[in-house]
Structure formats: structure tokens, C-alpha cells
Amino acid sequence: MTETMGPAAVRGLSREGIAERVATDLRDGFVVNLGVGIPLLIPRFIPAGAEVVLHAENGVLGLGPAPPPGQEDPDLTDAGKQPVTLISGAAIVDSATSFAIVRGGHLDVTVLGALQVSADGDLANWYVPGKNPAVGGAMDLVAGAREVWVVMEHIDRTGRPKIVKKCTFPLTGRRVVTRVYTDLAVFHLEDGQLRLKECAPGVPPAAVRERTAAPYVDDFSG
Amino acid sequence: MIDKLRADVMSVLDVVPSGASLAVGGFGSSGRPDTLLDALCDLDRRDLHLIVNNVGSDFTGVGRLLAEGRIRRLTASFPVLPEFYDEYFAGKVELELVPQGTLAERLRAGGSGIPAFYTPSGAGTMLADGTFPLSYTADGAAAAERMTRRETRDFGGREHVLEYGIVADFGLVKAYQGDRKGNLRFRLSARNFNPLAGMAGRRTFAEIQHLVEVDELHPDDIHLPGVFVDDVLLASDASPKQPTIAGYSS
Numbered sequence: 001m002t003e004t005m006g007p008a009a010v011r012g013l014s015r016e017g018i019a020e021r022v023a024t025d026l027r028d029g030f031v032v033n034l035g036v037g038i039p040l041l042i043p044r045f046i047p048a049g050a051e052v053v054l055h056a057e058n059g060v061l062g063l064g065p066a067p068p069p070g071q072e073d074p075d076l077t078d079a080g081k082q083p084v085t086l087i088s089g090a091a092i093v094d095s096a097t098s099f100a101i102v103r104g105g106h107l108d109v110t111v112l113g114a115l116q117v118s119a120d121g122d123l124a125n126w127y128v129p130g131k132n133p134a135v136g137g138a139m140d141l142v143a144g145a146r147e148v149w150v151v152m153e154h155i156d157r158t159g160r161p162k163i164v165k166k167c168t169f170p171l172t173g174r175r176v177v178t179r180v181y182t183d184l185a186v187f188h189l190e191d192g193q194l195r196l197k198e199c200a201p202g203v204p205p206a207a208v209r210e211r212t213a214a215p216y217v218d219d220f221s222g
Numbered sequence: 223m224i225d226k227l228r229a230d231v232m233s234v235l236d237v238v239p240s241g242a243s244l245a246v247g248g249f250g251s252s253g254r255p256d257t258l259l260d261a262l263c264d265l266d267r268r269d270l271h272l273i274v275n276n277v278g279s280d281f282t283g284v285g286r287l288l289a290e291g292r293i294r295r296l297t298a299s300f301p302v303l304p305e306f307y308d309e310y311f312a313g314k315v316e317l318e319l320v321p322q323g324t325l326a327e328r329l330r331a332g333g334s335g336i337p338a339f340y341t342p343s344g345a346g347t348m349l350a351d352g353t354f355p356l357s358y359t360a361d362g363a364a365a366a367e368r369m370t371r372r373e374t375r376d377f378g379g380r381e382h383v384l385e386y387g388i389v390a391d392f393g394l395v396k397a398y399q400g401d402r403k404g405n406l407r408f409r410l411s412a413r414n415f416n417p418l419a420g421m422a423g424r425r426t427f428a429e430i431q432h433l434v435e436v437d438e439l440h441p442d443d444i445h446l447p448g449v450f451v452d453d454v455l456l457a458s459d460a461s462p463k464q465p466t467i468a469g470y471s472s
Contacts (some may be wrong), residue, residue: 018440056411057323058249058252058411058414059411059413060350060411073410074251074252074412075252075253075398075409075410075411076411077249077250077410077411079251081249081250081251081252081279081467088460092410092411092413092417093251093413094326094331094413094414094415094417094418094445095275095322095323095326095414095415095418096323096326096327096329096417096418097323098323098324098326099322099326099327102323103323103341103342103343127348132301132304132307133297133317133319133354134300134301134302134319135300135301135319135320135321135322135349136299136300136322137299137321137322137323137347138321139321139323139324139343139344139347140321140322140323140324140343143341143342143343143344143345144323144342144343170347170348171346171348172347173345173346173347173349174345174346174381
């Protein structure tokens with residue numbers, strides 16, 4: 001564990017708490033792609049009565065939960081190659097059509113993790129130089145989805161802010177992020193301006209300000 | 223009579239020379255044409271350019287080709303297998319890293335007579351600006367060659383990149399059902415890149431899990447019609463083979 005001279009400790013949302021917070025913003029009828037990590041915790045928190053269609057890059061529209069042990073079907077996986085089930089009304093398409101859904105603006109939201117988000121909405125989440133590069137569908141998803149919601153810890157493991165003036169990691173897309181959900185706060189990007197919309201319960205706005213390395217305005221207007 | 227059904231995979235794949243480019247279906251092991259890939263290994267083909275979404279997570283299928291040192295270049299979005307990167311950083315295999323949707327569309331375009339198209343995916347990133355290393359020097363210290371810088375153009379005030387369609391020497395696909403005319407039907411998410419790889423091959427081989435009579439597949443239910451398919455082979459029931467020779471890693 002690295003000791004850092006940072007601001008006083010503050011307790012924000014757990015990973016499940018962040019997932020639950022995002023889920024409350026998913027609307028009935030949304031078609032949504034969920035990335036690995038915290039986004040995969042979201043389905044269990046989708047409000048009852050909201051019919052949300054989950055999309056997987058490998059051509060599934062209408063992902064259901066994991067099958068019970070012994071009932072896995074090798075021909076039915078999600079984009080992480082894990083066995084899944086289908087919901088009623090699901091559809092299967094080939095990979096080109098799957099990304100036509102993404103790029104064509106038919107996907108309401110893509111929810112994914114990030115290394116960094118910049119004040120302009122640039123996103124870096126695919127590659128740490130020196131590590132093994134792989135991109136998958138991330139660049140298509142952020143270029144094509146109507147909304148790009150980033151879900152991440154507010155600061156990295158060494159205490160550095162992940163919301164920054166300018167990304168230092170290689171970009172996944174420029175000016176693509178529309179919302180950021182962290183353990184401490186929710187930001188929206190509107191008209192090229194980063195806006196703090198809410199703080200997690202018990203988190204003072206000053207604590208968010210101390211841990212954010214990009215300019216933003218307070219906008220608690222809802 | 224049209225009869226594309228072949229009995230012996232080795233004699234059919236014997237037309238594939240070392241150095242060929244191959245568009246391969248599958249997403250991980252789901253829908254991956256292991257019978258065809260194993261035949262390429264058993265025929266000792268080398269220096270191959272594979273266009274496939276990912277290598278997979280073990281040394282079967284595409285992983286076997288890698289382990290046996292048969293891949294010269296990989297065009298993919300998500301290689302995954304750590305040993306692939308060992309070879310990449312040792313300058314032994316080239317990586318053309320492509321966003322997954324761009325890869326799918328490049329195959330579809332190539333198979334559709336569309337030489338190039340503009341897409342917003344990847345604009346402003348390392349995969350478009352000519353900086354991503356296509357290959358490394360043998361000591362891994364520096365890039366030996368970099369991916370081509372993509373031409374760009376503004377549409378509606380937004381930057382798009384020009385991507386080229388892919389036509390491969392051969393297409394390798396796996397289907398759930400097929401008939402002697404080469405009509406194919408896939409099953410669930412094993413469809414993935416298979417129809418696109420089949421379209422992109424100048425000559426396409428299909429391994430099928432179940433042979434059906436002509437007309438057993440309803441015309442509305444054919445995912446890839448036989449016009450795209452040249453040779454139909456029954457998929458082996460056996461598990462995909464493990465590497466039988468040591469390749470780069472020896």
C-alpha cells in the first residue's frame with residue numbers, strides 16, 4: 001500500500017453502491033452495453049418494472065443472468081466470454097450488425113470503466129503503455145452510443161485524481177463522455193462543461209473538489 | 223448438381239499455402255472453426271496472416287497456430303493470450319490492432335465490394351494516428367514498424383477515419399447447420415464474426431456441426447447463403463488439438 005499525503009479520508013460509495021446509483025438512472029426501454037468491472041454489477045439493481053435491454057458486442061441483445069451450474073451453453077456467451085442466458089424477447093445478430101447498433105446511434109447508453117476522464121470528456125480506458133494492448137469494442141462504443149457513462153473510483157490506487165485536465169493515458173475517444181459516476185460524486189458533461197450534479201451521501205463538496213484535477217462547476221439543479 | 227460437401231479436411235485445406243491471409247470466425251472459442259485451424263497446423267502451414275477478433279485464452283484453435291509459431295501477422299481487436307504478447311514484444315509476430323466494430327465492418331465491406339469506408343471509431347487515438355507499433359525489434363526495445371496513419375475527414379463537424387475493407391485469401395467459418403449447397407445457419411452467439419469472415423474470403427471453407435438436407439433450412443433461416451461458401455466439411459467431434467511442436471517459444 002502506498003502512503004500518500006492526500007486530503008483527509010472520506011468514505012464514499014462501495015462498488016455495489018456506485019452500480020446501484022447508476023442503475024437508478026436507467027430508464028424503461030433503454031438499450032445498454034455494460035463493460036467489465038463495476039458496470040457488470042449494475043443489472044441486479046435495475047429498478048423493477050424497467051425493461052432494460054442489455055447488449056453484448058458479440059451480438060446479443062437481451063442478455064440475462066448467468067445460467068445455473070451445469071446449464072452453460074458454449075454457444076451463448078457475453079463479450080467477456082462468460083456463459084449467459086437470454087431474456088424473453090432477446091435477439092442474436094452477427095458482429096457487424098452488433099456494431100451497427102452501436103455506431104448507428106441505436107444504443108442508448110454504454111457504461112464503462114476508465115483510467116482517466118478529462119475536463120473535455122476525453123476518455124482513456126483501453127491501454128496502459130508497457131502493458132499488453134487490447135481494445136475490443138471500446139472505441140466503437142464510445143464513438144457510437146448516444147450516452148457514454150463512465151463508472152470508476154474517484155482516485156486511483158496511489159491517490160491520484162482520475163478526473164483530470166488532460167488525459168495522459170492513450171485515448172479511447174475524444175469528447176465522448178457524457179456522465180461520470182464515482183464513489184464520491186456524479187458529474188455530467190453538458191455543452192463541453194463538466195458539472196458536479198451530486199455528491200455521495202456524507203461526502204462534502206469540498207472533498208470532491210480536493211480530489212478532482214479538472215475544472216468544473218457546481219450544478220445541483222438536478 | 224452443386225455439391226460442396228467434402229470428406230477429407232486435409233486434402234481440401236492443402237490448397238492453402240504458407241503465407242496466406244485467413245479471415246477466421248469465432249469469438250474466443252465460441253464459433254471458432256477448430257477443425258480447419260487444426261488442419262492448417264497438421265499441414266505445417268506457416269507465415270500466416272490471421273484476421274480474427276481474438277486469439278482465445280489457451281493453446282487450442284488460433285492459440286495452437288500461435289504456439290506452433292505459424293502466425294506472421296495478427297489483425298485483431300483483443301488478442302488476450304499472454305504468450306501472444308511475448309511474441310509481439312519479441313518482434314516475432316505483427317499486431318494490427320483494430321477496434322472490434324471496425325474489424326467486423328472491414329470484413330463485411332471487403333466481402334461486399336466496398337474498398338473503404340469512414341467510421342468515427344478510433345478517431346483521435348493511437349490506432350488511427352500512426353503511432354501504434356505494428357511490430358517490435360527483437361529486443362523489444364523499440365517499434366520496428368508502426369500501423370499506417372489513417373486518412374481522416376470531417377462529416378457533420380466530427381472527425382472520421384478511413385478504414386479499408388478486408389479481402390482475405392481464405393475464409394474459415396464454423397456453422398451449426400449446413401447443406402451440400404453451402405447454405406449455413408449459426409447458433410446463438412456462435413454466429414459473431416462467422417458470416418463476415420465467410421464473406422471476406424476469396425475461397426471460404428465451412429465446418430459444420432450438423433449436415434442437413436437441402437430445403438431442411440428454410441430460406442428465411444439461412445444466415446450465410448452458399449454463394450459465399452466453397453467447401454463444406456463436417457466439424458470434428460473431438461476436442462481441439464493441443465500444440466504438437468514447439469514454436470517461437472522453444
